[in-house]
Amino acid sequence: MLWRTNALRMFGAVVVGIGTAGWVRIRDMLTPHPGSPAEKLAVRGFISRRNLDNQQGVSQISVEEAVSRDDIHAAFICTENESHQDYVRTFLQAGKHVCVEYPMTMSYQAAVELWDLAQKKGLVLHEEHIELLTEDFKELKRAVQGKILQEGTLHFTGGALKAGFGFPAFSGIARLTWLVELFGKLSVSAATLEEEPAKGYSKLTAKLLTSDNRPLTWVEERQTGLPRAKNINFVFDSCTLSEIPAAPRGAVGLFMQDLIHFSAKLAGQVSPSQLQGEKERVLHCLELADKIQQLCQS
Missing domain, CATH: 3.30.360.10 (Dihydrodipicolinate Reductase; domain 2)
Known part of the structure; x- marks a missing residue:
């Protein structure tokens, strides 16, 4: 698949949580898939409850700094499930796009409210589902x-x-x-x-x-x-x-596939019908879990 990236602006991003997924998110943004929309994502820092040294050359910043910086446009939430909701709300309220690991929230109603908030602010809210990409x-x-x-x-x-x-x-x-x-x-x-x-x-x-x-x-x-x-x-x-x-292992890693899809949403390259379909699937599954x-x- 070929992606047109020359007309896209750069999006600065922060990674919240430095477990395995957070570490991979930083790696993938530093070495994006050639020719994909992910080339237009630049990691600006990471957030952790612990005080850590630089990770892969990326420095630690606070939540307060991340939400206030004009060069940070998106957040990747890679923390324990129970903290997803609060982080998603914090970054959406600050006008940042969000990519969050599943489940987005621990309740259906909370997810509806967050999606309404994203829509109101004109932001991308994306729930990662790498198990669908295997x-x-x-x-x-x-x-x-x-x-x-x-x-x-x-x-x-x-x-x-x-x-x-x-x-x-x-x-x-x-x-x-x-x-x-x-x-x-x-x-x-x-x-x-x-x-x-x-x-x-x-x-x-x-x-x-x-x-x-x-x-x-x-x-x-x-x-x-x-x-x-x-x-x-x-x-x-x-x-x-x-x-x-x-099935043989895919040529492109699961998190990289998801990164490309999220980046394509930021670039406006995903159709409204596909966006709506994903939203309906995520909310339906959360409603069932509830x-x-x-x-x-x-």
């Missing part, structure tokens, strides 16, 4: 296309959740988004949460329905030492898919 998901989507679902299960396993990552329906929203991308809008019919804190164990089970009332079960099971894996069983009218298709949490806690 080659294995792209292969799975191709394998599912055109088939009529009868019933299905997506069972995720992984290590115990760390503090600050929120309720499992939100921390695991990438898998919920997989199901929405594969089978369209869903509704929640039931949900339960089993927990054994002493063992670092939790198991969320959500019963979902497609628009034509086909049942889907989503399970998020976590425990200290449990290997990270996604297991599927999708039964169609013509076949059953019990494994995610194998309902799942309510059912588990009622």
